[in-house]
Amino acid sequence: MSQLGAGVALFVAVFLACAVEAVEATTIVLAAGTARDWRSAGWGVAAGLALLAAITAALGPAVTKLPLPALRLFVGALLLVFGLQWLRKAILRASGYKGLHDEDAIYRKQLAAAESAQARRLGMVPDAYAFTLSFKGVLLEGLEVVFIVLTFGGNARNVPLAALAAVVAVVAVALVGLAVRAPLARVPENTMKFVVGIMLTAFGTFWGAEGAGASWPGSDAALLVIAPAIALFCLGLVVLLRRNRSASEPPPARVPAEVS
Amino acid sequence: MLGKIKSFGEFAYDFVIGDDWVVAAGVVIALAITYGLAHAAKVSAWWLIPVVLVALLPISLWRAIRKH
Numbered sequence: 471m472s473q474l475g476a477g478v479a480l481f482v483a484v485f486l487a488c489a490v491e492a493v494e495a496t497t498i499v500l501a502a503g504t505a506r507d508w509r510s511a512g513w514g515v516a517a518g519l520a521l522l523a524a525i526t527a528a529l530g531p532a533v534t535k536l537p538l539p540a541l542r543l544f545v546g547a548l549l550l551v552f553g554l555q556w557l558r559k560a561i562l563r564a565s566g567y568k569g570l571h572d573e574d575a576i577y578r579k580q581l582a583a584a585e586s587a588q589a590r591r592l593g594m595v596p597d598a599y600a601f602t603l604s605f606k607g608v609l610l611e612g613l614e615v616v617f618i619v620l621t622f623g624g625n626a627r628n629v630p631l632a633a634l635a636a637v638v639a640v641v642a643v644a645l646v647g648l649a650v651r652a653p654l655a656r657v658p659e660n661t662m663k664f665v666v667g668i669m670l671t672a673f674g675t676f677w678g679a680e681g682a683g684a685s686w687p688g689s690d691a692a693l694l695v696i697a698p699a700i701a702l703f704c705l706g707l708v709v710l711l712r713r714n715r716s717a718s719e720p721p722p723a724r725v726p727a728e729v730s
Numbered sequence: 731m732l733g734k735i736k737s738f739g740e741f742a743y744d745f746v747i748g749d750d751w752v753v754a755a756g757v758v759i760a761l762a763i764t765y766g767l768a769h770a771a772k773v774s775a776w777w778l779i780p781v782v783l784v785a786l787l788p789i790s791l792w793r794a795i796r797k798h
Contacts (some may be wrong), residue, residue, distance in 0.1 A: 543761065550757045554783070555748040567795055584754070592754075613745070674757075675779050682761050683768025684776040689770050696780070707788065 476690060480626045483631050483669040484635035488617045490662050491611040492643035494576075498607030499649055501580035506600035514604025522612040524618070526633075532623040539681050545621040546678025553670030556705055560664035566712035617642065625677055668704065672697035731782040750793060 503511035533541065562568035580603070592598035598603035616635050623632030676686065676693050748753045760782040767775040 472767065547757055547761055548778070550761075550783075551746065551754045553791065554753045554757070554787060555750070557787060558750065558753070558794060561787075561791060562794055616746070630748050671783065675783065678757075678761050679764055681774045682764035684764055684778075686776050692776075693788070700783070703784065704787070707791065711791065720780045 471520050474560075476626065477628065480622055480628060480631055482668070484618055484622050484632045484638045484672065486662055486669070487635040487666045488615045488639035489643055490666060491614050491618075492640045495607045495611035496579055496643055496647035497581030498611075499604045502600040502603040502607070507579075507597040507602075507657060508600075509595035509606040510595050510600035514601040514606075515557060515608050517601070518605045518612060521609060522616055525613075527614050529620060530629060533620045534627070534629060536624070538625075538627075539683070540715050541624055541681070542677040542679025545625055545683050546674045546676070547672030548617075549670045550678055551619065551674075553667050553672075556577070557666030557671060557700075560660055561704055561707050561711065562665050563660045564664065564708045566715055567711065570611045574597055616660060622673070625673075664704070668697060668701045671700050674698075752792045752793065753790050755762060756782055756789075 500510055502514065517711055518661070536544075559568065590598045592601060595601045619629065619632045621634045623629030672693060675696055679686065688695075760779050764775045764778050766777070767773040
């Protein structure tokens with residue numbers, strides 16, 4: 471694969487993965503701001519981003535200094551586990567065995583919980599609940615963004631490009647969220663998760679095997695075969711599961727309780 | 731304190747392992763065998779992980795559907 475091609479693949483993979491996480495974080499922050507207090511929710515976002523920046527600054531240099539085979543083995547294993555979990559959920563949702571992710575329902579649930587909580591001041595923050603809700607949302611979803619940036623960027627020896635892709639994704643999603651002041655329910659989240667799951671699994675397969683000491687035929691170009699092959703296999707599984715699913719069984723309701 | 735350690739452990743397990751421990755175990759075993767073949771037998775077993783994936787994903791789906 472050319473250097474440009476590898477760069478584009480890295481950017482797209484990180485952008486999509488981070489956009490999915492950003493949609494989920496935006497839903498939580500919007501609920502905290504709308505139901506409680508925008509200023510406190512904003513402080514929560516700022517505090518969460520500051521902690522994430524500190525974690526990235528602490529771990530980033532360490533990750534890039536690791537020997538490449540060890541890094542690829544470790545990261546390959548994690549990407550494979552993450553990718554397969556994402557694919558598993560996406561296939562179950564696409565085949566109707568699991569309810570589709572519903573940002574509207576999640577938003578309404580968070581909103582109801584936020585509206586019923588008592589107000590309490592926390593130092594210079596007017597509302598501790600809005601602050602904590604935003605902070606936790608940004609931190610937990612952001613940790614996955616940090617992980618994706620460091621692992622993809624570290625492996626490709628191009629952390630700045632991975633970080634740029636993450637920033638573009640997060641800023642784009644946050645701007646859209648703020649502009650519409652509503653959960654981003656129209657984002658095709660299941661499709662995005664499906665694509666990201668394929669990418670995580672493909673990169674995990676490639677880097678994991680290389681890190682373990684195997685050499686791929688065609689070197690980097692093998693990724694161009696691995697990713698489509700995984701996609702075809704997963705689409706085949708969706709078709710198979712759809713057929714096997716009993717015709718009498720109604721599709722499951724959308725699931726507000728599940729955030730991941 | 732013990733409660734905080736426990737909840738962190740649960741968070742870490744959920745973050746890394748997720749819903750199905752079989753996937754994580756299968757991945758680790760596949761990588762270990764690939765490593766062993768590459769270093770002990772000098773065999774470049776690049777094909778092993780794809781083969782394991784083809785088995786592992788349907789098994790994990792089957793386990794999820796069985797619960798469903």
